[in-house]
Amino acid sequence: MQSMVLIETQSLTKKFGDLVAVDNISFQVFKGECFGFLGPNGAGKTTTMKMVHCVLPLTAGKLTVANMDVADHAREIKKMIGVAPQEDNLDPDFTVFHNLMVYARYFDIPKSEAKKRADELLRFVQLEEKRNVIIDQLSAGMKRRLILARALINEPQILILDEPTTGLDPQARHMIWDKIRSLQKQGVTIVLTTHYMEEAAQLCDRTVIMDNGKIIEEGKPRDLVKKHVGEEVLEVAYDEEVLKFLRNTFPEARLDLVSDRIQVFTNQPKGVFAQILSKFTFKAAMIRDANLEDVFLKLTGRRLRE
């Protein structure tokens, strides 16, 4: 299944004046996969998305979607892509249903067909009851679901989701995840950006990690975790003696000090921390599975981003 390249970029670069937002990146997205862009704010994820769906011109490099160059096939490419942007840009003057109908018109979808699709999509995102409600009266989660439905009105082959669950409560987030999974099952290729590591781990077949406009790592979420932070992490309360002890016991391990805790990352197989804990007791000790967040923080650092 993962054979046909749907999106291909070579040395993609975007500058805004002196600022290099996307710095010479190359990647491929295969048909049918869920491909994730991870990165802190300002990493260049959204800018990359906007170049893929042809609303931002490239500064340099090459970008093709279904073998069509974005430079001269914008219209054809936009027809096959659905976009759920980060910010709410629903039409506040219209009802839920009318938002979908007006959007369908931009794609030249005949009215009767648009009606049919709009009703199906409202069922899909569970907003049938809100069909005739004005946008202002929707919760944030409902708005995100409507934006998702709107992105599907043209039955896209590629779905671009820019931070699909930012700001949502866990229920709303899980529901969006379910919808994304079911769309992928239907054969839609999904490209999403997120800074929620759990989201990427849950949904993405492959991810790239971006920072400062560059792709700094690429792979399957589980492989990335294994490669960079191993399988398990030991966390204990900070103590000078304990730190010394851990350094001696795990000479190859990476020890991070995060506020008042010590985090130990090792490449050794699972169980090694449990052995230690069975012999010694540390204050507030905890063994947990290593996750993508550990990889992310290791690669992009703990400095706050604007």
Add this chain to the structure above:
Amino acid sequence: MKMSRVASYFKLPRLSYRVWSVWRRDQDVFMKTYKVNFIPPLIEPFFYLVGLGFGLGGFVQPQEGLSYIVFIAPSIVATSMMFSSFYECTYGSFVRMYYQKTFDAIIATPLSLEEVIAGDLLWGATKSLINSTMVLAVILAFQLVSNPLFLLILPLSFLVGLLFSALAMCFTALMPNLDSFNYPFFLFISPMFLLSGTFFSITILPIQVQMVANMFFPLTHAVALTRALTAGGLSTTLLLNFSWFLVTTPFFFVLSINLMKKRLIK
């Protein structure tokens, strides 16, 4: 290098029938709130006619051979063209662009930004047509129209509205925020409202002011044409008034689209 920079402001937009889907979106919004949109334009001219026409008109000598109320009736029609389209493509378009992100939503579909702006401009022109038609109906009801050619005011209002929409869109492309629209409204629209031969014959003004009004105020030409079509006679100078729109409208139409592209597509 320098020439190509200037030329980039006048690149001809590539437009398709898709422009109309933007126009229809704006029309849909308009129709949702039709009560707000239809009643004020019908009532406002009434106050002008009563307050200025009957009230002030009692003290004012005939202007350009017309009784005062007959003289200002077409001015009210022409100023409604200006206000409705200029509002639509300043405040209206700015809100759509900046606050509602409507333009961003539309350009993620097969439409281009050029088509989105063109759709908004055509809608602004349509607003001019709608509002001035209502005002025209009012002055017809007051029996202030004597020229049988008055129906030509309808296509004229679309052309005049298109120019004011394009001028408005240029400001929208350049203004950092909503408050900044005070500049074009107070420094461009207000003087034009008063000095374009609207409420007294332009010939009363010093020649320098007349020249400025003729060169830079579209309303001067809109008022002259509308007045000729309601109460005045036809003359060759009307061709000059009309040509003024034929030259400036395409110029600002193209310029406004390119300015918006420069603002929104970096």
